[in-house]
Amino acid sequence: MTIIFQNLTKNFKNVVAVRDFNLTIEDGEIMGLLGPNGAGKTTLILTMATVYHPSRGTVLVNGSDVKRAPTLVRSMIGIAFQDPRFDRLLSVHEVLDWHAKITGVAKGVRASRVEDVMRRLGLWEVRKRRTWALSGGMKKRVEDSKVFIQRPPVAVFDEPTAYLDLQTRLLVWDMIKEMKEEGRTIILATNMMDEAEKLSDRVTIMNLGRLVALGTPSQLRHNVKGGEVIEVKPSDSFKIDLEALRMLPNVEDMSVSDGTLKLFVTEGRKALPIILEKLSEQGIGVESIYLKEASLEDVFLQYAGSKLTS
Amino acid sequence: MATTAQNLLQDKAIHRLLVTLVARDLRVLVKAPWIIVSRGLAFVVQIFVFAVLMSRLVDVPGFDFFTYYALGTVLVTVASVAFLTGYDVYEENETGMLDYLLSLPLSRRGYVMARSVGGALRSLVYVTPLFAIVAFLRGFFNPIDIAVSYVMIFLLATGITGLSISVALSVRNQDRFDVSLALLELFFIRFSTALYPQAFMPLAAGMIAPFSPVTMTSDAVRAILGHGTIDLLGVAGLLAFVISMLALGAAIYLRKIEGGYFD
Ligand SMILES: Nc1ncnc2c1ncn2[C@@H]1O[C@H](COP(=O)(O)OP(=O)(O)O)[C@@H](O)[C@H]1O
Numbered sequence: 043m044t045i046i047f048q049n050l051t052k053n054f055k056n057v058v059a060v061r062d063f064n065l066t067i068e069d070g071e072i073m074g075l076l077g078p079n080g081a082g083k084t085t086l087i088l089t090m091a092t093v094y095h096p097s098r099g100t101v102l103v104n105g106s107d108v109k110r111a112p113t114l115v116r117s118m119i120g121i122a123f124q125d126p127r128f129d130r131l132l133s134v135h136e137v138l139d140w141h142a143k144i145t146g147v148a149k150g151v152r153a154s155r156v157e158d159v160m161r162r163l164g165l166w167e168v169r170k171r172r173t174w175a176l177s178g179g180m181k182k183r184v185e186d187s188k189v190f191i192q193r194p195p196v197a198v199f200d201e202p203t204a205y206l207d208l209q210t211r212l213l214v215w216d217m218i219k220e221m222k223e224e225g226r227t228i229i230l231a232t233n234m235m236d237e238a239e240k241l242s243d244r245v246t247i248m249n250l251g252r253l254v255a256l257g258t259p260s261q262l263r264h265n266v267k268g269g270e271v272i273e274v275k276p277s278d279s280f281k282i283d284l285e286a287l288r289m290l291p292n293v294e295d296m297s298v299s300d301g302t303l304k305l306f307v308t309e310g311r312k313a314l315p316i317i318l319e320k321l322s323e324q325g326i327g328v329e330s331i332y333l334k335e336a337s338l339e340d341v342f343l344q345y346a347g348s349k350l351t352s
Numbered sequence: 353m354a355t356t357a358q359n360l361l362q363d364k365a366i367h368r369l370l371v372t373l374v375a376r377d378l379r380v381l382v383k384a385p386w387i388i389v390s391r392g393l394a395f396v397v398q399i400f401v402f403a404v405l406m407s408r409l410v411d412v413p414g415f416d417f418f419t420y421y422a423l424g425t426v427l428v429t430v431a432s433v434a435f436l437t438g439y440d441v442y443e444e445n446e447t448g449m450l451d452y453l454l455s456l457p458l459s460r461r462g463y464v465m466a467r468s469v470g471g472a473l474r475s476l477v478y479v480t481p482l483f484a485i486v487a488f489l490r491g492f493f494n495p496i497d498i499a500v501s502y503v504m505i506f507l508l509a510t511g512i513t514g515l516s517i518s519v520a521l522s523v524r525n526q527d528r529f530d531v532s533l534a535l536l537e538l539f540f541i542r543f544s545t546a547l548y549p550q551a552f553m554p555l556a557a558g559m560i561a562p563f564s565p566v567t568m569t570s571d572a573v574r575a576i577l578g579h580g581t582i583d584l585l586g587v588a589g590l591l592a593f594v595i596s597m598l599a600l601g602a603a604i605y606l607r608k609i610e611g612g613y614f615d
């Protein structure tokens with residue numbers, strides 16, 4: 043299903059959580075929403091899901107306006123919340139079975155689907171345990187399971203692998219991809235670029251409530267000036283003559299943070315020795331130097347002027 | 353895929369969703385059975401020790417204080433359990449659980465209705481054992497009288513649930529919320545004729561008492577079970593209360609939840 047955000051703004055008192063947001067999510071794609079904490083990802087999702095009312099603008103889900111047909115919109119969306127949301131007194135099985143029932147999973151398939159998902163995500167052994175007694179990682183698995191059981195036309199995962207161990211993370215990624223293969227539209231909010239990069243067909247980068255960049259992961263990487271990055275850890279970053287480096291032919295842009303110098307370059311193999319030579323001319327020692335392809339982190343750095351993970 | 357959405361919107365499905373939501377309120381109650389058991393025990397002790405003692409002290413001819421007090425206690429219990437829904441909703445709002453509930457495929461109107469009915473049904477389930485004890489002891493076996501009493505108790509509980517939901521969504525500070533509900537409980541329950549006839553109350557309380565819905569309901573329930581008569585004034589007052597509280601609750605709920613928390 044297609045989802046269209048039209049000039050969406052959402053304020054909480056004097057905080058502007060989402061600002062003039064325009065985006066079309068295509069039917070059947072996985073759209074990554076990448077941004078640091080506080081970027082507005084969760085607010086964007088919950089406004090689309092009719093939990094919040096837009097302050098200005100609107101969202102259309104499969105042609106239905108969240109303001110005019112909220113109940114219809116709700117019936118198309120399933121959300122795995124960022125912070126697990128379920129009754130603490132109920133058991134894992136009761137939480138998931140109730141969610142399946144209330145979201146209209148047909149009676150004939152409900153029991154088996156709940157069981158399958160619980161088994162795959164390692165919840166079968168704890169199915170009778172009350173949810174308040176679960177660890178953070180287990181709670182997250184229960185939260186993700188809701189959507190895997192519901193299998194809605196629009197599936198939303200808000201930081202689905204936070205608190206999960208590596209193995210479970212990979213499993214959740216696989217299960218999200220399976221949902222895509224069934225033709226569902228998927229929104230994946232995350233502050234982890236590897237997650238956005240591995241799963242998403244396209245990525246929307248958000249910062250301070252705004253859309254700052256949009257494209258496939260490789261498009262975004264190529265948009266980084268030069269497309270390659272040389273990362274240098276100099277022995278003494280204060281003494282470097284940055285302007286001299288900026289004048290070098292292959293250097294497109296640069297940034298310094300935490301004593302590390304990032305140079306966005308073209309033809310990195312050629313640039314690398316020239317840069318090393320320039321540094322040694324300035325009497326600067328080099329602790330380490332790497333040549334890499336630009337990552338989404340670099341994209342973020344370039345567009346937002348700050349680091350993604352703080 | 354669109355069919356899932358369409359199925360959900362059929363009326364039959366919506367009824368099922370409402371029932372599922374109501375069942376959630378009941379299930380949480382059943383999950384904490386010690387509350388019911390301890391309340392039940394407290395009730396038995398209270399009516400036996402206190403009511404029997406008092407009915408000896410308050411020896412007014414033609415007046416059965418034991419029955420008066422026992423039925424009053426049932427009503428007080430219904431009212432306090434109905435107030436609990438307010439605490440639940442407040443907590444759901446604080447913990448973000450409300451976000452989840454609001455994302456489910458239900459209309460807001462249906463949601464408000466299901467919550468009020470769920471809270472009221474929960475209080476009914478809660479007091480049924482107590483009610484049965486009193487009915488058994490006093491020989492109230494007329495099914496029609498009992499059914500009418502139940503309807504009135506249900507109405508009272510629905511009204512209080514609606515009120516407590518409104519307070520929960522309007523008062524956003526924990527201390528002020530606790531105080532507000534405590535004051536309302538005081539007015540509804542302590543300043544009512546549930547446990548003592550108006551004549552025995554302190555002057556101020558006696559003047560407020562007739563306006564308490566708990567007064568109206570307990571007097572009406574005693575009238576029908578004790579004398580087989582309908583207390584029309586009480587029933588009318590009760591109906592007015594329920595309708596206004598549900599309207600208030602729904603209005604605040606709709607504004608609040610459609611507007612997000614801070615709009
Ligand atoms: N319910 C709320 N009430 C008030 N402010 C909120 C609420 N939800 C989010 N915010 C604020 O809106 C901004 C965006 O938050 P959020 O959408 O949670 O970002 P993200 O999910 O990207 O971390 C933050 O400044 C946050 O403090």
Ligand SMILES: [Mg+2]
Binds near residue numbers: 080084085124
């Ligand atoms: Mg978030």
